[in-house]
Amino acid sequence: MRKTIAATLGAAAVMAAGLMPISATTAAAADYPVTEFRVPYGASVITGSVTWHNRDVVITGELRARSSTKQARFRGLAEHCDTGIDTRTAQAGENRPFRVPFDCNYPGGFTYVVVALWDGADHRGTAVCTRQGCTNEN
Known part of the structure; x- marks a missing residue:
């Protein structure tokens, strides 16, 4: 339960900071x-x-x-x-x-x-x- 809450809060912090996590699509485009x-x-x-x-x-x-x-x-x-x-x-x-x-x-x-x-x-x-x-x- 704590890991799920921490992962959710971490993702929310990334989004709030205006950052987007790197996805497979982004990595493929960089190739x-x-x-x-x-x-x-x-x-x-x-x-x-x-x-x-x-x-x-x-x-x-x-x-x-x-x-x-x-x-x-x-x-x-x-x-x-x-x-x-x-x-x-x-x-x-x-x-x-x-x-x-x-x-x-x-x-x-x-x-x-x-x-x-x-x-x-x-x-x-x-x-x-x-x-x-x-x-x-x-």
């Missing part, structure tokens, strides 16, 4: 690496993250276009997989959220994800992401 990227050009920017699963990735974020229409271009690459280019466009003054899932039906999935910012026909910046992180290239 998937997430890398963040930021590709700026003036006041326009692509920000977001790549979540790396065994055979797929999910790219989420926002494209902010300020002075003119901007385009975000995404591509997943590996020895056995190449997604081609997937695009999202934002008009001047628009903030456009995006979610881009890519599937690579091969063990290990993707090696790289490339995120590029375009202003019309002009390339303005690129982030190259791996499971270890993202680097910007211009």
Whole structure:
């Protein structure tokens, strides 16, 4: 009886402190690496993250276009997989959220994800992401 009361009080204290106990779902989500990227050009920017699963990735974020229409271009690459280019466009003054899932039906999935910012026909910046992180290239 005392152990049950102590366990109940302990759980109540954790909840009252605003803390949540770690669940199996939380632990499983931590197994998937997430890398963040930021590709700026003036006041326009692509920000977001790549979540790396065994055979797929999910790219989420926002494209902010300020002075003119901007385009975000995404591509997943590996020895056995190449997604081609997937695009999202934002008009001047628009903030456009995006979610881009890519599937690579091969063990290990993707090696790289490339995120590029375009202003019309002009390339303005690129982030190259791996499971270890993202680097910007211009």
